[in-house]
Amino acid sequence: MKPFIKHEGLVAALDRVNVDTDQIIPKQFLKRIERTGFADCLFFDWRFLADGTPNPEFELNQSRYIGASILLAGANFGCGSSREHAPWALNDYGFRAIIAPSFADIFFNNCFKNGMLPIRLSEVEVRDLFRRVAENEGYRLTVDLSEQMITGDDGVELHFDIDPFRKQCLLEGLDDIGLTLQVEDRISAYESHRRNFGAA
Amino acid sequence: MPKTLFEKIWEDHIVHDEPGKPALIYIDCHLVHEVTSPQAFDALRLAGRRVRRPDLTLATVDHNVPTWSRSLPITDEISLKQITRLETNCREFGIPLFGLDSPQQGIVHVIGPELGFTQPGMTIVCGDSHTSTHGAFGALAFGIGTSEVEHVLATQCLLQSRPSTFRINVEGGLPNGVTAKDLILYIIRTIGTDGATGFVVEYSGEAIRRMSMEERMTVCNMSIEAGARAGMIAPDETTFSYLQGRPQAPKGAAFDEAVAYWKTLPSDEGAAFDRELTIDVSDLAPQVSWGTNPGMVTDVTGSVIDPDAISDENERRAARRALEYMGLQPGTRIEDLQIDRVFIGSCTNSRIEDLRAAARIVNGKSVASGVSAMVVPGSQQVKVQAELEGLDRVFRDAGFDWRESGCSMCLGMNPDILRPGERCASTSNRNFEGRQGAGGRTHLVSPIMAAAAAVAGRFVDVRNWE
Numbered sequence: 001m002k003p004f005i006k007h008e009g010l011v012a013a014l015d016r017v018n019v020d021t022d023q024i025i026p027k028q029f030l031k032r033i034e035r036t037g038f039a040d041c042l043f044f045d046w047r048f049l050a051d052g053t054p055n056p057e058f059e060l061n062q063s064r065y066i067g068a069s070i071l072l073a074g075a076n077f078g079c080g081s082s083r084e085h086a087p088w089a090l091n092d093y094g095f096r097a098i099i100a101p102s103f104a105d106i107f108f109n110n111c112f113k114n115g116m117l118p119i120r121l122s123e124v125e126v127r128d129l130f131r132r133v134a135e136n137e138g139y140r141l142t143v144d145l146s147e148q149m150i151t152g153d154d155g156v157e158l159h160f161d162i163d164p165f166r167k168q169c170l171l172e173g174l175d176d177i178g179l180t181l182q183v184e185d186r187i188s189a190y191e192s193h194r195r196n197f198g199a200a
Numbered sequence: 201m202p203k204t205l206f207e208k209i210w211e212d213h214i215v216h217d218e219p220g221k222p223a224l225i226y227i228d229c230h231l232v233h234e235v236t237s238p239q240a241f242d243a244l245r246l247a248g249r250r251v252r253r254p255d256l257t258l259a260t261v262d263h264n265v266p267t268w269s270r271s272l273p274i275t276d277e278i279s280l281k282q283i284t285r286l287e288t289n290c291r292e293f294g295i296p297l298f299g300l301d302s303p304q305q306g307i308v309h310v311i312g313p314e315l316g317f318t319q320p321g322m323t324i325v326c327g328d329s330h331t332s333t334h335g336a337f338g339a340l341a342f343g344i345g346t347s348e349v350e351h352v353l354a355t356q357c358l359l360q361s362r363p364s365t366f367r368i369n370v371e372g373g374l375p376n377g378v379t380a381k382d383l384i385l386y387i388i389r390t391i392g393t394d395g396a397t398g399f400v401v402e403y404s405g406e407a408i409r410r411m412s413m414e415e416r417m418t419v420c421n422m423s424i425e426a427g428a429r430a431g432m433i434a435p436d437e438t439t440f441s442y443l444q445g446r447p448q449a450p451k452g453a454a455f456d457e458a459v460a461y462w463k464t465l466p467s468d469e470g471a472a473f474d475r476e477l478t479i480d481v482s483d484l485a486p487q488v489s490w491g492t493n494p495g496m497v498t499d500v501t502g503s504v505i506d507p508d509a510i511s512d513e514n515e516r517r518a519a520r521r522a523l524e525y526m527g528l529q530p531g532t533r534i535e536d537l538q539i540d541r542v543f544i545g546s547c548t549n550s551r552i553e554d555l556r557a558a559a560r561i562v563n564g565k566s567v568a569s570g571v572s573a574m575v576v577p578g579s580q581q582v583k584v585q586a587e588l589e590g591l592d593r594v595f596r597d598a599g600f601d602w603r604e605s606g607c608s609m610c611l612g613m614n615p616d617i618l619r620p621g622e623r624c625a626s627t628s629n630r631n632f633e634g635r636q637g638a639g640g641r642t643h644l645v646s647p648i649m650a651a652a653a654a655v656a657g658r659f660v661d662v663r664n665w666e
């Protein structure tokens with residue numbers, strides 16, 4: 001997994017609550033058997049009109065957000081299905097960090113497995129960032145994972161919390177499976193006495 | 201110290217626990233389907249890893265299989281590729297597969313319980329958020345992403361931080377015409393779509409104890425729609441008698457031994473939960489969703505919400521957007537909403553009891569003109585049973601389409617989809633924008649409400665059905 005240490009980038013604002021994974025990547029794209037190549041599928045039904053042209057109403061289609069790599073969104077981002085295609089699509093599109101007041105569990109977890117950083121801030125802090133983005137075209141932020149800080153040229157400084165284990169995995173780009181296999185003897189020991197649920 | 205059902209299972213499955221790290225927990229049963237697994241198998245191959253316990257892994261195809269006759273070829277080449285890929289992966293890694301031609305094929309959350317794979321006290325995962333369904337048996341069951349699917353395939357374990365616990369006591373008895381589906385929709389409406397985020401929910405109380413296993417599965421199934429990590433119900437005599445005789449359930453003396461263990465699982469008297477909620481359902485009405493998430497729900501006797509009456513700004517904007525998408529005016533009575541389509545199916549409501557109840561409503565009647573209605577059994581076994589009981593005839597005679605099993609129009613990955621603007625009474629679990637087809641408008645209801653809507657051509661209060 002690629003590490004996440006520090007990232008500076010353009011912020012795109014998607015001021016909606018409960019953005020679900022069916023919107024992030026609609027089901028017709030789940031038939032692919034690859035892990036990449038989902039950039040054009042991201043927010044497909046919101047992004048494109050029926051004739052395939054970009055929907056000018058959709059936030060991310062605004063020219064000011066072209067090249068954004070930090071997504072700012074409303075509460076409960078990523079609710080719904082467990083599809084990891086959702087973080088894959090966000091990642092392929094170019095997003096490395098997502099900031100919201102809250103995230104759905106499975107989506108949150110899936111981000112970390114792909115070297116992406118979902119950041120929970122308070123509702124008040126997120127509102128303030130939405131205001132800053134609205135008022136400043138080209139608004140950029142720096143996310144520093146080791147310091148757990150978000151900073152901007154306009155003087156904004158926000159601390160965020162993160163589980164220490166997840167932080168370490170992201171900073172070092174650690175592979176979960178590799179870590180687990182380090183305690184393979186424990187798995188075998190557990191298996192030697194585990195309850196047998198099988199048909200007898 | 202008294203323990204909760206969740207704590208007992210959790211502690212029984214810890215393989216390794218270091219301070220400051222998530223616990224490594226053992227997985228007793230890993231369910232696999234075609235959509236969320238191909239990338240995991242590829243990564244395994246790439247790393248030269250094997251599947252640690254193919255014997256604890258079980259695969260089926262459900263998400264994008266067509267529901268027309270199984271003798272017809274699959275015309276969608278990409279779907280076909282995904283289905284064939286699962287077949288080759290299962291063969292290569294030695295995983296048992298209930299494929300398209302298997303008499304046991306079906307929606308993964310329907311066949312697990314039906315075949316007796318799902319048992320109390322187990323940990324069960326699947327690359328699918330509705331894995332929470334299996335919690336109805338007193339198992340700890342939850343959905344995972346593809347990277348975690350790979351992790352479980354390789355190690356049979358999962359790194360998990362310990363969730364908090366939330367008990368929802370459901371007191372009173374459900375009135376006639378009000379079902380487990382109405383109960384769970386009402387719970388989500390009450391606590392919100394993120395009301396249980398970070399929690400494992402245990403449902404308890406009189407109404408739950410009185411439920412059949414299939415009703416309990418409906419409740420646990422939609423736990424994820426409230427954001428819960430998992431939903432659980434303590435095992436009891438209803439659970440044990442459901443399991444007895446199922447192909448994968450223990451037999452003979454082993455069954456008695458298992459029951460003795462299962463009886464130790466319910467939460468102890470005085471066990472502490474991080475959060476508790478009690479609701480009384482004695483006066484609950486059938487529920488109908490009006491918006492684009494499963495918390496946007498009201499009574500069938502109610503009206504479409506007026507967004508201006510919502511105080512929270514975020515919620516107000518979301519409601520406005522939802523009404524626009526759904527093509528609804530504030531204040532319209534739910535019973536005045538005309539429908540175009542009816543879908544009875546999905547891992548929430550496609551089991552035999554659901555079909556029996558819906559068939560009783562349509563028996564001798566016909567689908568309203570202009571309405572197209574379909575029944576998609578959850579598994580081939582449900583389908584066969586329904587046909588033995590003549591339910592297929594009841595549905596067909598009324599003008600319903602009777603299909604082969606699969607996820608079908610629950611998510612519309614196969615050819616079963618809504619056209620833009622079509623309004624659908626659906627027994628599935630998600631009413632997200634475009635879920636059943638781009639531009640489609642989904643209203644979540646119980647199977648009997650969907651059946652009644654099919655006949656009436658609009659939503660009706662099934663409590664008054666004659």
Ligand code: SF4
Nearest residue numbers: 330546547607610611
């Ligand atoms: S029936 Fe619907 S919710 Fe259930 S597993 Fe299939 S697609 Fe998912």
